[in-house]
Amino acid sequence: MAYDFNPLVNNQFPTIKNRFDAINPATGEVIGSVPECAGVVDDAVKGAQAAQKAWAEVPLFGRIAKLAELTGLIEKHGEELAELDVLDTGSPRQVMMTDAAFAVAFMRFQTGLAPQVLGKGGDRWTGDNIHFTMPQPFGVVARFCAFNHPMLFSALRIAAPLLMGNALIIKPSEHTSLSTLRMGEILAPHIPPGLIQILTGGAAVGEAIVGHKDIKRITLTGGKNAALAFYGIAAKHGYLKDFTFELGGKNPMVIYPDANTEQAFQSAVHGMNFYQTAGQSCGSTTRVFIHRSIYEDAKKAIKSACESIIIGDPQDAETMMGSLSTRQQFEKTLKYIQISKDEGLPLLTGGERLMTKPLDKGYFVPPTVFYDVGAEHALFKEEVFGPVLALIPWDDEEQMLADVNAVEYGLTASVWTQDIDRAMGMARHFNTGTVWINGSAKHFPGFGFSGAKNSGVGTEENLEELESFCQMKAVHYFGAEGRKNVEIGL
Numbered sequence: 001m002a003y004d005f006n007p008l009v010n011n012q013f014p015t016i017k018n019r020f021d022a023i024n025p026a027t028g029e030v031i032g033s034v035p036e037c038a039g040v041v042d043d044a045v046k047g048a049q050a051a052q053k054a055w056a057e058v059p060l061f062g063r064i065a066k067l068a069e070l071t072g073l074i075e076k077h078g079e080e081l082a083e084l085d086v087l088d089t090g091s092p093r094q095v096m097m098t099d100a101a102f103a104v105a106f107m108r109f110q111t112g113l114a115p116q117v118l119g120k121g122g123d124r125w126t127g128d129n130i131h132f133t134m135p136q137p138f139g140v141v142a143r144f145c146a147f148n149h150p151m152l153f154s155a156l157r158i159a160a161p162l163l164m165g166n167a168l169i170i171k172p173s174e175h176t177s178l179s180t181l182r183m184g185e186i187l188a189p190h191i192p193p194g195l196i197q198i199l200t201g202g203a204a205v206g207e208a209i210v211g212h213k214d215i216k217r218i219t220l221t222g223g224k225n226a227a228l229a230f231y232g233i234a235a236k237h238g239y240l241k242d243f244t245f246e247l248g249g250k251n252p253m254v255i256y257p258d259a260n261t262e263q264a265f266q267s268a269v270h271g272m273n274f275y276q277t278a279g280q281s282c283g284s285t286t287r288v289f290i291h292r293s294i295y296e297d298a299k300k301a302i303k304s305a306c307e308s309i310i311i312g313d314p315q316d317a318e319t320m321m322g323s324l325s326t327r328q329q330f331e332k333t334l335k336y337i338q339i340s341k342d343e344g345l346p347l348l349t350g351g352e353r354l355m356t357k358p359l360d361k362g363y364f365v366p367p368t369v370f371y372d373v374g375a376e377h378a379l380f381k382e383e384v385f386g387p388v389l390a391l392i393p394w395d396d397e398e399q400m401l402a403d404v405n406a407v408e409y410g411l412t413a414s415v416w417t418q419d420i421d422r423a424m425g426m427a428r429h430f431n432t433g434t435v436w437i438n439g440s441a442k443h444f445p446g447f448g449f450s451g452a453k454n455s456g457v458g459t460e461e462n463l464e465e466l467e468s469f470c471q472m473k474a475v476h477y478f479g480a481e482g483r484k485n486v487e488i489g490l
Contacts, residue, residue, distance in 0.1 A: 001031075002030075002031065002032045002033070003022060003031055003032030003033075003084070003087075003178050003182075004019075004032050004033050005032070005034075005035075005177075005178065005181035005182060005184075005185065006035055006181070007035055007037050007040065007044075007181065007184070007197075007198055007199050007200055008181070008184030008185070008187075008188055008196065008197055008198040009037075009040050009043060009044045009047065009197055009199070010043065010044065010047035010193050010194045010197070011188045011191070011192075011193040011194065013184075013185070013188075014040060016035030016036065016037060016039075016040070018035065018036040018039075019033040019034060019035050019036065020033065020034055020036065020174070020202075021033055021034075022034050022088065022177070022178055023327075024087050024088070024090070024362075025089065025090035025323045025324060025325050025326060025327075025330070025362055025363045026090040026313065026314050026322055026323040026359075026362040026363075026364075027358070027361055027362055028361045028362055031087050031088075031178075032178060034174060034177045034178070034181070034200050034201070035200055035201065036200070036201040036202065036204065036205065037199040037200055037201045037205045038201055038204035038205040038207075038208045040199065041199060041205060041208040041209055041212060042208075042212070044169060044194075044197040044199060045140055045169070045197075045212055045214050045215065047193065047194030047197065048140040048167035048168070048169060048194050048195070048197055049139065049140055049167070049194075049214060050194055051167045051192050051193060051194030051195040052137065052139055052140060052165070052166060052167035052194075052195070054192060055162075055165060055166075055167060055192060055195055056137050056165040056166075058165075060114060060115065060163075061115075063114070063162060063163055063165070064111055064114055064115075064163065066162075066190075066191070067107065067111045067114075067158075067159055067162060067163060068108075068111060069190060070107075070158065070187055070190060070191070071104055071107040071108055071111065071159075073186055073187060073190060074100075074103065074104055074107070074155055074183065074186070074187075075100075075104040077182075077183075077186050078097070078100035078101065078103075078104065079097065079100070080182070081100055081151045081179045081182060081183060082096035082097045082099065082100045082151065082179075083096070084150075084151070084178045084179040084182055085099065085149075085150050085151050085176070085178075085179045086314045086315060086322075087178070088150060088175075088176040088177075088178045088179065088325075089147070089148065089150065089176050089277070089314075089322075089325040090278070090314055090322040090323030090324065090325050090362065090363065091148075091276065091277055091278070091314060091322045091325070092275070092314050092316075092319045092320065092321065092322050093314060093315055093316075093317070093319075094317070095275070095276050095277070095322075096151070099149050099151060099152035100151060100152070102152060103151065103152045103155035103156055104155070105445075106155075106156055106159075106445055106461070107155060107156070107158065107159045109445045109446070110159040110160055110163065110465075110466060111159055111163065113463050113466055114163040114164075114466060116463055117135055117163075117164065117463070117466050117467055117470065118135070119132050119133035119134055119135065119472065127479065127481045128479030128480060128481045129476065129477060129478050129479050129481075130476075130477040130479065131474070131475070131476050131477075132474075132475055133472045133473060133474050133475065134472070134473045134474075134475050135164065135467070135470035135471070135472055135473075136165075136470060136471045136472070136473050137164050137165035137166045137469065137470060137471075138166055138216050138217040138242070138469060138470075138471060139166060139167070139214065139216065140166065140167050140168075140169065140214055140215050140216075141161045141166045141167070141168055141169070141215065141216075141217040141218065141219075141469060142168075142169040142170075142171060142209050142210075142215050142217075142218045142219075143157040143161070143168065143169070143170055143171070143218070143219045143220075144171045144206070144209075144218070144219065144220040144221065144222060144226075145157060145170065145171065145172045145173060145180070145221055146173055146221040146222055146282075147173035147175040147176040147280075147325055147326060148176075148277045148280045148281060148325060149277070150172055150173065150176040150177070150178070150179045150180055151179035151180065151183065153172075153221060154170055154172055154179070154180040154183060154198075155183070157170060157219070158170075158196065160465050160466045160468075160469050161217075161469045162195070162196075163466060163469075164466060164469040164470050165470075166217070166469055167194060167195050167196070167197075168195070168196050168197070169196075169197045169198075169199060169209060169215070170196065170197070170198050170199070171199055171200070171205065171206065171209060172198070172200060174200060174201055174202045175325060175326045175328075176325060177200045180198055180200075181198060181200065183198070184196070184198040206226075206229075207233050210230050210233040210234060210241070211233045211234070211236065211237040211239070213237070213239055215241075216239075216241060216242055217241070217242045217468075217469065218230065218241055218242070218243055218244075219243070219244040219245070219246075219458075219460075220243070220244070220245050220246070220247075221246045221247075221282075222245075222246075222247065223247060223248055224247050224248060224408075224454050227243070227245040227247055227457075230243060230245075231243075242468075243457060243458070244456075244457060244458030244459075244460065244468060245451075245456045245457045245458065246282070246449065246450070246451065246455075246456045246458075246460060247282065247409075247411070247451060247454065247455050247456045248282050248383045248385065248409060248411070248454075248455060249282050249283060249284070249286075249383065249409045249410070249411030249412055249432075249451065249455050250286060250287060250380075250381060250382070250383050250407045250408075250409045251271075251283060251284060251285045251286055251287065251409070251411055251412040251413060251414075251432070252285065252287045252288075252289055252404040252413050252414070252430070253267070253268055253271055253285035253287070253288045253289065253413070253414040253415070253416070253440060254289045254394075254400065254404065254413075254414070254415045254416065254426065255268070255288065255289065255290045255291060255294065255298065255416045256291055256415070256416060256417035256419070256422065257291045257293045257294050258417055258418050258419060259416035259417050259418065259438070260416070260418070260438070261294055261297060261298070261301075262301070263416075263438070264298075264416035264438075265297075265298050265301035265302055265305065266301075266305060267414070267416065267438075267439065267440045268285070268288045268298070268302055268389070268440075269302060269305040269306060269309075269367070269389075270440060270441055271284060271285035271414060271436075271440030271441045272284050272285065272286065272367070272387065272389050273441060274306070274309055274320075274321050274367045274387055275309065275320050275321055277325070278321055278322060278323060278324050278325075278365070278386065278387050279333075279367075279384070279385070279386050279387035279388065279389075280324065280325060280329060280385050280386060281385075281441075282385075282411055282455075283411055283412045283434070283441060284441070285412065285413075285414050285440050285441070286379075286383070286384065286388070286389060286390060287373070287379075287380065287390045287392055287404075288302075288389065288390070288391050288392065289392045289393075289394050289400055289403070289404065290391060290392070290393055290394070291393075291394060291395065292393045292394065292395045295391075295393045298391065299348055299371055299391065302348070302369060302389075302391070303348050303349045303369065306348075306349050306350065306366075306367035306369060306389075307349055307367075309321050309366075309367055311354065311359070311364060311366055312359070313358075321366075321367070321387075322364075323359075323362040323363045323364045324363040324364070324365060324386060324387075325363070326363070327363065329363070329385060329386055330353075330363035330365065330386075332384065332385070332386065333365050333368075333384060333385075333386030333387065333388060334353060334365065336378060336379065336382070336384045336386070336388055337350075337351055337352075337365075337368055337388060339378050340370050340377065340378065340379050340388075343376075343377050343378065345370040345371070345372065345373060345377060345379065346370065346371055346372055347368070347369070347370055348369040348370065348371050348391070349366070349367065349368065349369050350365070350366040350367050350368030350369060350387070350388075351368050352365075352366075353365050354366060365386065365387055366387065367387050367389070368387055368388045368389070369388075369389045369390075369391060370388070370389070370390055370391070371390075371391040371393075372391070372392075372393065373390040373391060373392050374392070375403060375406065377390075380392070380403075380407075381406075381407045381408075383409065401426070401429055404430065405429075405430070405431045408453055408454040409451070409453055409454055409455045410430075410431045410432040410433065410451055410452030410453040410454075410455045411432055411433055411434065411451040411452075411455035411456065412432055412433070412434040412435070412436070413426075413430040413432040413434070413435050413436070414435070414436040414437075414439065414440040415427070415430075415435070415436075415437055415438075416437075416438055417437075417438075423437045423438070424437075431452050431453060432451070432452055432455070433448075433449065433450040433451045433452050433455065433456065433459075434449060434450075443461060445461050445462070446461070446462050446463070447461070447462060448460065448461055448462040448464060448465075449461045449462075
């Protein structure tokens with residue numbers, strides 16, 4: 001079956017002749033086509049502006065009711081959308097089904113948070129004057145989604161801007177657009193024309209969206225280079241923009257000798273997200289710092305755990321790990337494996353693409369682990385975004401902490417120890433947005449997900465995400481005495 005969806009523009013699905021192939025990365029087969037939408041961006045923005053004016057007048061609880069309806073529709077079609085993601089990403093079916101369930105749960109979580117978005121700072125009085133802040137929508141906002149969790153990210157990006165009274169443009173990754181385009185078909189009959197626009201394509205559509213004068217607020221889940229490009233596009237067009245960036249990471253896990261080593265070594269494998277996305281996760285703990293006294297035990301346990309992962313057809317219920325999602329990531333992963341070999345790093349397991357039929361037709365690379373990685377090696381500091389793990393021995397705590405923080409990224413970190421004071425001290429000293437203590441690779445809605453350094457700007461998955469889709473307007477009411485005395489105030 002060929003999937004040849006069209007974009008959602010003002011609740012219509014215009015036929016776009018300029019298209020590119022959608023590839024199943026597990027088989028190499030063409031499964032459909034995706035439209036290049038740069039030519040319809042302006043029409044989409046105009047339609048979104050018209051829809052937003054009316055939508056902003058809908059009372060908050062009316063918007064909440066509409067979001068509840070849309071969430072129910074996504075839940076109803078969750079399996080269908082997950083199946084498209086399996087075809088499009090090469091990730092195992094059970095992983096994409098979990099994505100669908102989490103998307104629905106998170107949309108409901110954000111819908112429940114919406115009434116808490118109040119004015120900043122509360123009411124104030126000067127004499128009989130009243131001062132307060134009023135949250136106002138931006139208007140039209142745009143959200144760029146990453147390729148590794150297509151349906152999940154697109155669904156997660158809907159609730160906050162709409163609840164706050166904005167209209168929304170969703171731009172999925174050009175590599176994995178099918179589920180988002182299908183979501184547009186599902187939602188269109190249930191939304192005002194233009195409230196949600198879904199535009200696909202590559203760099204041209206991205207530049208048209210980011211450079212548009214009527215889109216002030218933009219979020220991106222992606223890489224540092226894309227974020228820098230967004231700044232450049234905005235500057236080139238002469239517009240100030242409000243950006244949130246959730247970017248990459250070169251995330252550490254530190255294992256102390258007093259840790260529950262059996263659990264810690266399993267977590268080193270789990271934290272790499274081999275099972276979910278073949279290591280294609282910004283939060284993966286790709287550098288494991290292991291105390292030298294337990295280093296050899298760790299190598300044995302991690303090797304055994306990696307080699308027990310069943311790699312195969314993403315549609316097979318037994319499959320634990322699928323393929324990489326794009327040719328670009330496949331080639332980048334193989335490049336870093338070769339660089340690491342050329343640098344003389346010893347290989348613990350993996351290290352070659354899978355050539356067993358029928359996997360030889362897809363982008364399959366097994367869990368790959370190099371050990372004795374040092375600060376001079378590429379794997380120490382450069383993000384692969386693939387199934388490549390670096391093991392790093394340590395004995396000096398001060399030097400280890402310096403090495404942990406000696407990279408440009410600061411997204412997540414994990415520490416394994418039974419000493420709570422030590423754990424809390426490490427949590428303070430990790431220069432990251434998220435820290436797991438005796439755990440890894442879990443998100444807890446409400447607590448935010450954000451990055452330090454070059455891992456991002458802003459936060460998501462919490463109340464602050466909803467607030468970020470408002471502009472706070474200060475309102476000052478002059479009472480009778482205030483109108484008489486114009487000197488009150490600064």
